[in-house]
Amino acid sequence: MSPRATGPVVLALRGVTRVHGSGASQVRALAGVDLDVRLGELVAVMGASGSGKSTLLNVAGGLDTPTSGTVTLAGSELSALDPTGRARLRRRSVGYVFQDFNLIPALTAAENVALPRELDGVRTRQARREAHAALSEVGIAELADRFPDEMSGGQQQRVAIARALVGPRRLVLADEPTGALDSVTGEDVMRVLRARVDAGAAGLLVTHEPRFAAWADRTVFVRDGVVVDGTGERGGPEVLLTGGVR
Amino acid sequence: MRRWWGGLRVAARIARRDAVRSRGRTALVATMVGLPVVAGVALMTMGTSALPTGEHEVRTAVGTSAQAVVEFAGVRIEGQDQSSGVTIWGDGDRDVPVDERAAAVARLVPHAERVVEVVTTAGSVRAQDGERAGLDLGATEVAVVPADAIESIAGGTAVSGRLPADDDEVALSVPWARELAVEVGDRVSFHPDGSDASLDGLEVVGVLDDPSGRGVWLSADDVAGARSASGSSRYYVLGEQPVTWDDVATLNEAGFLATTRYGLEHRPPSLAGETPSEHESSMVVLAAAGVAIGLLEVVLLIGPAFAVGARRQQRQLALIAASGGDRATIRRVVVMGGVVVATVASLVGVAVGIAVAAGVRAASRSRGEWTYPDLRVPWGYVALIGALGVLVAVAAAWLPARRVSRLDPAAALAGRRSDPRPHRAVPVVGLVLAAGGTALAMLGALRTSPTLAVVGVLLLQVGVVACSGTVVRLVGRLAPWAGVAGRIALRDAVRQRSRTAPAVAAVIAAVAGAVAAGTFVLSVDGARRDAYQPAAQDGTVLVGQSFFDPGPVGEESVDVSHDALVARAATLAGVAREHLPVADVVPVLAPLDQHGRTPTLVATVAPGQDCPYAPDGSLSEPVPADDRLCWLSAGGTVNEGFFGSPGGWAGSTLVDDGTVLRLLGLPAAQRAADALAHGHVVVLSDRQVWPDGTARVEGESFDPDTGELLETMSATAPAFVMPELTAWSLVVPPSLAADLGVAPEPVGVVATTHEVPTQAQEGAARAALPGSAFLAVERGWREPSSSFVGLIALVATVLALGATGIPLALGAVESAPDLATLGAVGAAPRTRRRVAASQAAVVVVIGTWLGVATGLLVAQVLVLARRARAAEVADVLMRLHVPWDVVGLLALALPAVAIGGAWLLVRARLPLVRRAT
Structure with missing residues (x-):
């Protein structure tokens, strides 16, 4: 180990x-x-x-x-x-990353990442801030406002990883x-x-x-x-x- | 709480974006929700706008500046409520001669500066070039006003010109000026009803935008000279001081009804009871029933859109679950989809509804009509209707939301079937609901309990819908015997019940609604056809003279001498001969008393033969359809031929030796004619036959001005009962007329024809008639509703196809892997079409047939309810008339169109499955 x-x-x-x-x-x-x-x-x-x-x-x-x-x-x-x-x-x-169809098409990258936080009752602004930080950590902060169908497969998976580890996860x-x-x-x-x-x-x-x-x-x-x-x-x-x- | 809001926020965001992304589904749901909202808001706004209020009501009632308008009632009045129009009548007659009434009002309202009599009479107006208007459109109300008071009394404003100021001047309302195609400067003539006199060469000096509804304003120095039996006098109180409650009480005590400016501007608490009557309550319940059933239909119709939407979202919802969303979150996402779309649809629907109402009002006002004086939006009701729109969407989305919230996220994410199995109790509950609902609805219909009937119908429909999934499963057992495409479609329908069942429910809703409405309408028509009693054989013509007690109009009066009446009848006969294909013409004789007036003659009801009346005068129990005497005396509607109800014309009594009745050509007329020839009197009902087989005819003559009883008369003759008699309520032989002391005088003619006159011939004859004459042609029963039934069938077809289309489209997508497999094993390209057509067939055939059965059950309930609450003769004869052509069309053509559509709209090429990259 x-x-x-x-x-x-x-x-x-x-x-x-x-x-x-x-x-x-x-x-x-x-x-x-x-x-x-x-x-x-x-x-x-x-x-x-x-x-x-x-x-x-x-x-x-x-x-x-x-x-x-x-x-x-x-x-x-x-x-x-x-x-x-x-x-x-x-x-x-805990967060999941799946093979494909990982993101909710109706939400932007930042909103997808913020989703678990918002569902947990975190205020929208705070959740967005955490989402942007998570996206920066996976190197795609500039894609925060894009929808899934405006991103490549690799970019979508990065967003999914960011979502899986956003906040305290x-x-x-x-x-x-x-x-x-x-x-x-x-x-x-x-x-x-x-x-x-x-x-x-x-x-x-x-x-x-x-x-x-x-x-x-x-x-x-x-x-x-x-x-x-x-x-x-x-x-x-x-x-x-x-x-x-x- | 914060977490709840967070979930709601996310759900709203996803729903909003999904609504934009799935435009087709959004448009469908928005239309289904929005259209009823548009209709409801428009109708509510127009209804409210049609209510007179405020300044408009005051101007309509008392004119520009009069303080009150007073009418003579002839009895003491306990109290009156100007707001509701309710009057509480007191005891004690009051007698004020007509010439003294204006002075009496002036005496009772001592502070009045002036009391002006205005005669309102009915008649027809013609443009000077002979073009005729008025008679065929109902009575034109003409106000005859003193020239120097017309400005205070006329409530309208001049669109062009001015108010009349001289005897030969007239102002017309906008609709009438348009009807006559006249403008300021043209000349018209006026023919009061019941008079041969006419006022010719009246100059149109103004066109009025008049809220009072009167067509013509005439100024006259001698208003009293314009009084007639067909008109009425009102007394306008002019002056500065208001007519107060005390003044009204004084007027009421003296037998006058008063509408005052002060009263309208300072409304008192209503004298009318706050408790709605039983009739009003039942109307409210019926309206609520209609709304409830309508809402259920909309819920069922848009249900598939949400069910399919939820299925399409399954993976997305599973992702939300994987991200920490619980079942409530998933339910919220689906329900919010409905809320978002329905909110927008309701808001747009409200705006469009108000715009429609405003447009209708603007169009009405541009024609000079005052149907909708002001545009008034009942915001409370409008908000309620809008909220109902949202509620409908929430209700439609709730079941799919609940179902999808129980999904297995792991299965959904893996792309495996994740439909939760339906509860085993559902079909049992459905069956119980359907059976119980049917029983309840029948019971409600028979016990005249609308609430029970409505609850029953709702339960029945919900029950049938709940059973639809099981029916799909049972039909699915036919799969082994179906071809490949049919087998795939049937198995697919069973496996994917979460999209099949809502689609079947929607088709049930559309078809059941159409079948129920069409069957009910046809049943009403059928009953009316069965109840229709022709006045004579087809083509028979009646030409008559309006023949009320004539009074003086202008300088002339109606000449009721025998020679004049004979000459007038000859004129009418001449018109008939000239313009219509007549064969035989015979005069119609009415009894006239020694004063030249038509007495009221009735054959009295024999002891113990009274009709069963309720306290309000209606029939307390259904009586047979052929007991028309009771129906008529209770004010019920009878369905009869061209002469209208007895009493509607020239009195209700015919003096005949059998000639006229024989000419009518009715089956019973020949025997009636023979009876008349033998001195019998022809009556409507057995109730009028006394134990000794005679009929007692009694009559009274009144002075039309004073209401004073001038003369009574009575005579007895053997009775002959002819329930089919519709043109008159009593036919007396000349011998009985002589016994009564009345003289038979000609008041019109009846003519048979070689062929039924055309509408053009009838129009030409009407145009050639003198002012107060009328003409009617018996044309037999005419079917009124066939186009309506066709229309609702068309609407049902469109709705059912729409409801079927969405799940089928999804089915086509979901079947792609199966079809690819089929292609791989050698299926022909058109297999895809066959599968799609079979999928359509499964949904539409099951839905249509269940819908037809449900619709017929609902129609039977409605028919029973109508029969139990009979308000017209036809209701007694109500039975189920099934529009088999429409039902057949729906049962066969709807599946055919859906199958054909699916065949044509699906591409023949088999799909290839490829891996997403």
């Missing part, structure tokens, strides 16, 4: 299972997953299609509820919360954030994500491409809903260039 991955645990999954459907159509998407994510740490989740990667991400952020096991997010046990409480946690502690859950992007833009987005984690956030990244997983501090492999393997701590992709590959 790198020195930056010694922060407190922000997300902890213990024995998490998730079963969809019942009877003959029953599908076990997660089958006893244990996972910790610390502040300052970017964890990549890899696996084949249908292995349970996205379910893991949804359960981790409270969009979905586990069938059994516990998910502790920012000190709160999700199963103890009602839907409203989980929504509050998503406003204050310190955990970003990214589901194939580079899946709809070309390789150069994808690298660019990963660089931004890495930088935000290096600045103190935590990240859980689902991807099926090793070159993007290489940006993570460690990678866990999921198969049939079970974490079957994992890498140890490592540096960033720069390590690849300096011969630090194991």
Whole structure:
């Protein structure tokens, strides 16, 4: 584990299972997953299609509820919360970045970023200020007043990362954030994500491409809903260039 | 609270931007919400503007500067309320001879400087070149005023010229000047009704913008000479001092009604009770019923737009959920979509509604009419209507919002189907509501309880809509037996019920409304047709002379001598022969007493045969349709032929030996004619037949000026009952006329024709008639509403197609991956069209058929309600007349148009699925 991955645990999954459907159509998407994510740490989740990667991400952020096991997010046990409480946690502690259609088309970049803050009751002006700061941190402050359809895919993903980490949120859950992007833009987005984690956030990244997983501090492999393997701590992709590959 | 506001702010922002982005959907919702608002605001504003108030009311009532206008009532008056027009009549007759009334008013209002008599009479006015106006448009009200008082009394202002100042001068109101195509300087002649006299060569000296509604202002030195039975005298009190409440009380005590300037400007508390009458209450309930049903229809019609909008927003809403939005936030976003669009639509609707009312008023005023004296906007009601518009949108958006707020964000974000399954209880509840609603509505209709009926109809409609999803599911079971396109469409409809069900509901609403309205209108028409009682066989013509007790007008008076009446009838017959294809012509004889007046003759009701009256004079229980005597005596409407109600013309009694009745050609007329020839008297009802089989005819003659009873008469003869008799209420044989002491004199002619006269022939004959004569042609029952039923069918078709179009468009988009798969396995390009057409068919066929069934049920309720609250003869005969052509058109043509439209509007090329980059 790198020195930056010694922060407190922000997300902890213990024995998490998730079963969809019942009877003959029953599908076990997660089958006893244990996972910790610390502040300052970017964890990549890899696996084949249908292995349970996205379910893991949804359960981790409270969009979905586990069938059994516990998910502790920012000190709160999700199963103890009602839907409203989980929504509050998503406003204050965790942000999502999806593959595409990440932004609300009717809102500008700044308004998209300010959305969780405004939903949390922060005054519009204050929320805008925080949104502009977040956009500056991902390097696109000048796009604050553009609508999503006036931006490129890479720019949209940067806005989504800014939204995921606006205000007090310190955990970003990214589901194939580079899946709809070309390789150069994808690298660019990963660089931004890495930088935000290096600045103190935590990240859980689902991807099926090793070159993007290489940006993570460690990678866990999921198969049939079970974490079957994992890498140890490592540096960033720069390590690849300096011969630090194991 | 702050978080609530924050969520609301975000929801409003998203809704506002979405409204701009989805212009088509926004326009549809805005139109559906805005149009009723426009109509409601315009009608409300016009209704309020039509109420006379303030200065206009004062000028209309008492002229420019008169203090009061007084009329003789003949009985002591307990009190009168000038605001509401309510008068409380007291006991005790008051008798003031007509020549002394002006002096009596002057005596009762001692501070009056002058009391002026103004005679208002009816008649026709012709331009000097012979062009005729007035008679066919109803009575022209003519005010005859002393020349030196006309300025104080005439309330209008001269648009051109001045007020008349001499005996041979006249001022016309703007509409009448336009009608006659005359202007200042032209000459006209005036023919008072009930008189052969006329005033010729009157010079038009002014055209008045006159709120009083009178067509003509004449000045005359001898106003008393213009009195006639067809006119009335009013007494204007002139002077500086106001006519006070005490003065009014004094006038009331003496049998005079007074409208005062002071009273209108200082309104007293209303004497009328504050509690609305039962009739008013039921009208309010019926109006509320109409509004409630209308609102439900609009909610159902715009529901699909929100349901589809919510579906399209699913991913966006899931993103909001991922960003921390809870269910309430998501509901707010969807509902705010409705609020934003409806608020703008309502505001625009209010503005347009007021503009429409202002335009109508301006057009009316430009024609010199005072229908809408001032433009007055009832802001309270306008705000209420606007708020209702928003409320409708909120109601329409609520269910989709509630449904989508329960979505699974993870599934929605992954692009998987995330429709929450409908509750199992919904169809059960729907069935219960539909059945209970039907029962309640029927019960309400039969018990004459509008509230119950309305609640029943609303529940019925909601119930049917609630069941529509289940019907879709049941129809979906036909999928295995359908072709590929049909199978896909049926399964798609079942799987995507959140967009299918609202579309079906909208089609149900549109079709049910059209079928209910069309069926009800046709049923009313059918009942009126069944109740229609022709006065004679088609083509029969009546030419008559208005024949009230004649009084002097100007220098001349009507000559009621036998020779003059015969000569006048000959003139009428000559006109008929010259202009109409007449065959036989016979004179119509009316009984005249020894004073040359028409006595009131009635066949008295036999003991124990009285009609069942309620305290207010209406019928307390439905009586058979053929008991026209009761209907007529209770003031009910009867549906009958061209001669109008008995009593409307030349008295209500015919003296006939059978000649006239035989000529009428009615089935029962021949036997009636034979009975007359044998000295029987022809009456309307069995109630007029006494136990010994005779009818007792009693008559009275009154002095038209004093109201004094001059003469009574009575006679008895064997009775013959002819309920079909419509032109007269009583036909007496010459022998009975002799017993009564009245003389049969000719007052017109009845003529049969070779063929039904054309409208042109009828017009030419009318134009050739003397001033106070009239002409009527029996043309049988004419269907009045076919175009209306067609129109509502058209509107329903457009609404149903609109309601179907949106979900179908979404369905086409959502089916793209399936169609691409079909293309990949070798489907022909037109498969896409087949699928779209099948999707349209599923929605429209289910919606139309359920709509037809619902509409017929609602129509049956309305028919029962109408029959239970019979106000006219036709109501008793009400039964369901289904407009099968319209229903058939809707049931077959609407699906055909929707399927055809979907086929044509969808591109044949199969889509290719590509990955978004």
